[in-house]
Structures are given as C-alpha cells and as structure tokens.
Amino acid sequence: MALIEIAGLEVVFAARGEAVRAVRGIDLSVEPRESFGLVGESGSGKSTVLRALCGLAPVSAGRALIDGRAPPALGRIGSRDRAFARRVQMVFQDPYGSLHPRHTVDRVLSEPLLVHGLGGRRERDRRVEAALQDVGLDASFRFRYPHQLSGGQRQRVAVARALMLEPSVLLLDEPTSALDASVQAEVLNLLSRLREERGLTFLMVSHDFAVIDHMCDRLAVMQQGRIVEVLDREALARGAVREDYTRALLAASQAHAPVQ
Amino acid sequence: MKPLLEVEDLKVAFDTPGGRVEAVRGVSFTLGRERLGIVGESGSGKTMTGRAILRLVQPPGRVTAKRLAFDGRDLLSLPERGMRALRGRRLAMVMQDPKYSLNPVMTVGRQLTEGLRRRDRLSAGAARRRAVAMLEAVQIRDPERVMGAYPHELSGGMGQRVMIAMMLIPEPDLLIADEPTSALDVTVEAEVLRILDGLVRERGLGLIFISHDLPLVARFCDRVLVMYAGRVVESLAASELEQARHPYTRGLLRCLPAVGGPRGPLPTLRRDPGWAE
Ligand SMILES: Nc1ncnc2c1ncn2[C@@H]1O[C@H](COP(=O)(O)OP(=O)(O)OP(=O)(O)O)[C@@H](O)[C@H]1O
Ligand SMILES: Nc1ncnc2c1ncn2[C@@H]1O[C@H](COP(=O)(O)OP(=O)(O)OP(=O)(O)O)[C@@H](O)[C@H]1O
Ligand SMILES: [Mg+2]
Ligand SMILES: [Mg+2]
Numbered sequence: 001m002a003l004i005e006i007a008g009l010e011v012v013f014a015a016r017g018e019a020v021r022a023v024r025g026i027d028l029s030v031e032p033r034e035s036f037g038l039v040g041e042s043g044s045g046k047s048t049v050l051r052a053l054c055g056l057a058p059v060s061a062g063r064a065l066i067d068g069r070a071p072p073a074l075g076r077i078g079s080r081d082r083a084f085a086r087r088v089q090m091v092f093q094d095p096y097g098s099l100h101p102r103h104t105v106d107r108v109l110s111e112p113l114l115v116h117g118l119g120g121r122r123e124r125d126r127r128v129e130a131a132l133q134d135v136g137l138d139a140s141f142r143f144r145y146p147h148q149l150s151g152g153q154r155q156r157v158a159v160a161r162a163l164m165l166e167p168s169v170l171l172l173d174e175p176t177s178a179l180d181a182s183v184q185a186e187v188l189n190l191l192s193r194l195r196e197e198r199g200l201t202f203l204m205v206s207h208d209f210a211v212i213d214h215m216c217d218r219l220a221v222m223q224q225g226r227i228v229e230v231l232d233r234e235a236l237a238r239g240a241v242r243e244d245y246t247r248a249l250l251a252a253s254q255a256h257a258p259v260q
Numbered sequence: 261m262k263p264l265l266e267v268e269d270l271k272v273a274f275d276t277p278g279g280r281v282e283a284v285r286g287v288s289f290t291l292g293r294e295r296l297g298i299v300g301e302s303g304s305g306k307t308m309t310g311r312a313i314l315r316l317v318q319p320p321g322r323v324t325a326k327r328l329a330f331d332g333r334d335l336l337s338l339p340e341r342g343m344r345a346l347r348g349r350r351l352a353m354v355m356q357d358p359k360y361s362l363n364p365v366m367t368v369g370r371q372l373t374e375g376l377r378r379r380d381r382l383s384a385g386a387a388r389r390r391a392v393a394m395l396e397a398v399q400i401r402d403p404e405r406v407m408g409a410y411p412h413e414l415s416g417g418m419g420q421r422v423m424i425a426m427m428l429i430p431e432p433d434l435l436i437a438d439e440p441t442s443a444l445d446v447t448v449e450a451e452v453l454r455i456l457d458g459l460v461r462e463r464g465l466g467l468i469f470i471s472h473d474l475p476l477v478a479r480f481c482d483r484v485l486v487m488y489a490g491r492v493v494e495s496l497a498a499s500e501l502e503q504a505r506h507p508y509t510r511g512l513l514r515c516l517p518a519v520g521g522p523r524g525p526l527p528t529l530r531r532d533p534g535w536a537e
Contacts (some may be wrong), residue, residue, distance in 0.1 A: 181516045
C-alpha cells in the first residue's frame with residue numbers, strides 16, 4: 001500500500017461568506033522511500049495539499065492519509081499526535097511564521113526532543129549542535145532569536161527542526177527557496193543522504209524545476225487546484241510532457257540553466 | 261549625471277549577548293537609473309544593506325557610513341519625519357518576508373489603497389481600481405477576492421506579489437527588491453520582471469535587485485555586486501558573470517542542479533577563510 005495516499009481530495013476555505021476552492025479533487029500516491037515532487041502555478045494549492053496531510057487544512061471531501069490514517073485532529077495534544085510527529089514532519093514555506101518569535105534557536109531545536117523524552121541534557125546538547133552544523137550554521141547561532149537571523153538562516157533552522165525527531169516522512173514546502181546555490185546544494189545533499197541512510201519518503205514542493213528533477217523520482221504539475229500532469233524523471237529528461245504549462249516550465253528552466 | 265544613490269563604506273553591526281555581529285562591513289557603490297543585482301551567500305548582509313539604506317535597521321543594530329545619499333540628499337542626517345516621507349513616496353523596499361511585513365489584521369485592499377487615499381487623495385473608487393489593476397499586472401488570478409483577503413489567506417507567491425504591487429503603487433524612484441520572485445514559478449516571475457524592467461526603462465526607476473539566483477541576475481540586471489561575509493567581493497557587468505574572478509562567484513554556478521543532470525551529490529563550495537578578510 002502507498003505510504004501517502006490522497007484520493008478525491010478537496011479543500012474549501014470559507015472566507016467572508018465566499019468559498020475558496022483551493023484543492024479541487026486530486027489523487028496522488030507516494031510509495032515508501034519514494035521522493036515525489038509538486039510543482040505548479042503560484043496559488044495552485046501545493047502548500048494546501050501538504051497542510052491537509054498534517055491536519056492543518058480543512059478537508060471538505062476525499063482523503064489525505066499517511067500510513068492509511070488521517071492526521072490527528074488539530075489542537076489536541078495526545079499520544080497519537082506525538083506518534084504522528086515522530087513519523088511525519090513538515091518544513092513550512094514561510095520559515096519566519098513557523099518559528100516561535102520568542103524562542104531561541106536552541107529552544108526551537110531541543111524542544112521536540114524534550115517533549116518526546118529523547119535523551120538527557122548532554123545528548124540533547126549534542127544533537128542540537130550537530131543539527132546546526134548539518135545545515136551550515138556554527139555554534140554562534142545557537143542562542144539567537146529568529147529575528148536575529150537572515151532569511152536563509154531561518155529557513156535552515158526550520159529544516160534542522162524538522163529533522164530533530166528523525167521522521168520517516170518529510171513534507172518539504174520550498175525548503176531551499178531562500179538559499180544561495182552553495183548553501184542550497186549542501187541542504188539538498190543533506191536531505192538526499194538522509195533519505196538514503198534512513199529510507200525516508202519525501203513529498204516536496206518547489207517552483208524550481210531543476211531542484212525537483214534532482215531530488216524526485218516522480219512529479220505532479222498543479223494548476224488551479226488540480227493535478228494536470230504526472231511525470232517521472234525519465235519522461236522529463238526526454239521532454240515527453242503533455243501540458244503546455246509544463247512545457248513552459250521546462251523550457252524556462254532550461255533557458256535558466258547556468259552558463260558554464 | 262548625478263547618481264540616484266551613493267553608498268560609501270556602509271557598516272551595520274549588532275551587539276548581542278553572544279558578541280558583536282558585523283553584518284555589513286564597508287560596502288560602497290553608486291546606483292543610477294539602472295538594474296543593480298546584489299547576490300551572495302545566505303547571511304552575507306544583502307538584506308541589511310537594503311534596510312540600512314532605508315534606515316530600517318532596528319536597534320540594537322547600528323548603521324554607519326562615510327556617505328549615504330539619495331538624489332544628493334544626505335540620508336544619515338535626515339530627521340525621521342523626512343525619512344518617513346521619502347519612504348512613503350520615493351523610496352520603497354519589497355521585503356524578503358512579505359507575508360510578515362504586511363499588516364496581518366488589515367485586508368489586502370485596505371493596505372493597497374491606504375496610501376492612494378491619504379497621500380494622493382484619490383476617491384475610494386479610484387483607489388480601488390488602481391489597486392485591482394496593479395494586482396492584475398502582477399498576475400493575481402482573482403484580484404477581487406484577494407482585495408478582501410487577509411495576508412494569512414494568501415499563498416506564498418501571492419503574498420510576494422501583493423507586496424510588490426504595494427511598493428509599486430506610489431511609483432517610487434528607488435526600489436529595493438529583496439528576493440522578490442523567490443516564491444514564483446518562472447511564468448509569473450517573467451511577468452513581474454517585465455514590469456520592473458519597464459519601470460527602469462520608461463520611468464527611470466533605480467532598482468536594487470537582491471537575489472540568490474545568479475543565472476536570473478545575469479539575465480535581468482545591468483550590473484552585479486557579489487557579497488560575501490558582509491563585503492562586496494566582486495562587482496561586474498551582468499554580461500561578464502561568466503568571467504567572474506572571485507572563487508565564491510565561480511564556485512556558485514557549479515553548485516546548481518540542472519534538469520536531466522546527474523543524480524549524485526551536488527558539488528559544494530570549499531570556503532576559504534581568506535574570503536572573509
Ligand atoms: N486560510 C485560507 N483562507 C482562504 N484562502 C486560503 C487560505 N489558505 C490558502 N488559501 C487560498 O488557497 C489557494 C491555494 O493556496 P496555496 O498556499 O496552497 O498555494 P500554493 O500552490 O502553495 O502557491 P505558492 O506557490 O504561491 O505558495 C490560494 O488561492 C489561497 O489564496
Ligand atoms: N538582529 C540581529 N542581531 C544579530 N545578528 C543579526 C541580526 N540581524 C541579522 N543578523 C546577522 O547579520 C548577517 C547578515 O544578515 P542579512 O539578513 O543581511 O543576510 P542576507 O545576505 O540577506 O542573507 P539571506 O540570503 O539568508 O537572506 C547574518 O549573519 C545575520 O545572522
Ligand atoms: Mg505555497
Ligand atoms: Mg536576506
């Protein structure tokens with residue numbers, strides 16, 4: 001059975017009496033250890049799909065399951081939530097909004113360990129330091145607050161936090177959008193290495209076709225709340241795409257290819 | 261011709277309990293009515309350079325410069341009131357965190373029309389039409405809904421475009437755009453760049469385009485400054501990026517993945533401590 005299973009998913013937000021149909025019936029399954037990419041227009045519902053898988057968006061119809069189960073209901077702290085958090089972590093698109101403004105980096109990274117009763121003080125310290133190092137931040141960042149970090153440093157803290165509990169499923173929403181090429185390469189290499197070592201499963205959103213192609217086995221293209229095309233890496237390499245929109249994305253990413 | 265902006269030996273430092281952080285360490289450049297790209301490593305001081313020019317660095321951050329002048333006027337000695345007046349009209353910055361720079365409890369429509377109503381004394385209807393037109397220009401699909409939405413109801417890329425629209429409405433002379441297209445797919449990005457390009461050509465806008473996307477900057481900008489650890493380590497014409505000399509700049513291009521490229525680990529940079537001297 002697929003690890004991530006989305007079937008007939010619809011997400012409708014109610015905004016001042018108006019219904020915003022963010023996701024309009026999508027089907028998608030991701031196998032264990034697979035890395036699956038989502039690309040598409042801005043506003044097409046990519047983040048909403050990831051949020052639905054975490055129980056952070058209202059599912060109006062259909063289902064969004066991980067391990068055959070729906071995410072725990074929002075706002076309840078129970079043992080199921082803890083089990084879910086250990087298995088599934090998300091890196092949010094907005095690193096600023098997802099880091100508590102009055103918690104230091106140290107607290108952001110050690111809290112998950114504390115909540116789950118993992119390791120003593122020494123062990124937590126060691127893991128926090130290692131996690132920072134993994135994302136290219138030295139120890140001087142450990143006691144900073146989010147507003148004392150640059151955009152890309154914040155994004156790296158968000159990635160590090162998601163990895164603290166060693167989850168087996170990672171939902172990654174534009175995880176390197178604020179990083180320059182050199183740091184992006186380091187973070188992508190880290191994610192790939194962990195996937196290999198721990199058999200992780202990724203569902204990853206990026207507007208950068210080259211990043212998706214590098215990281216993912218298959219990808220889906222979204223437009224206005226729907227999936228318009230699913231491709232594997234090989235089809236992409238051959239340029240075997242059906243939709244004009246996908247072709248435009250592909251052409252643009254090739255035109256953008258670095259000048260060597 | 262007199263430059264629009266003159267920056268000489270700009271420094272930004274923070275004294276924190278953990279020690280002094282020198283975010284910007286002596287940056288100098290001038291800007292005409294052109295597209296100047298600033299690229300550089302995460303944490304190299306790009307955002308702080310932009311904020312310092314607009315005098316938006318919060319305490320305990322301290323900004324010093326030998327010269328910081330806009331249109332011949334010294335910005336460092338300008339009283340805060342004068343600075344605020346400039347920021348509302350002639351200087352603008354698209355923030356890197358658009359959704360958190362917008363007012364969370366005010367609708368997009370009100371934020372977009374406020375200045376038009378107060379500063380330009382437009383009627384409610386006229387201000388609204390201007391705002392909707394600007395949202396359409398940045399490719400927002402349903403501008404009427406977005407006018408009534410709060411920032412948290414927008415997607416990442418929509419928030420970015422709302423912020424761009426808001427900064428373009430007062431028709432500034434100098435725009436600092438901090439990673440303005442980092443959440444946009446290439447088709448929308450191309451449209452936003454087309455608008456900015458038009459403003460530089462037709463209205464003589466001076467644009468500082470901060471981005472980590474080197475190939476994009478190479479195509480879009482006239483000149484590029486490369487920052488590393490708080491300094492400008494290289495300054496060159498965008499068309500000469502291929503002939504970059506600094507090892508950081510040269511190394512960057514090799515780190516990029518490409519569609520159909522090899523699957524193994526991406527090349528990374530070997531940073532030399534000497535680069536930060
Ligand atoms: N809380 C909410 N209330 C109302 N509408 C919402 C809410 N959250 C998202 N939306 C709407 O749902 C649609 C999809 O948003 P989503 O964030 O999933 O897009 P996205 O594909 O991630 O776009 P981007 O690439 O720009 O981040 C958008 O039109 C957005 O305005
Ligand atoms: N309030 C603060 N206190 C201490 N250090 C700070 C503060 N704000 C920023 N810094 C530091 O200043 C340096 C420059 O930050 P800046 O935001 O200008 O980087 P940037 O080049 O924009 O990076 P990015 O591409 O990641 O956004 C960073 O190392 C950052 O950690
Ligand atoms: Mg999104
Ligand atoms: Mg920045």
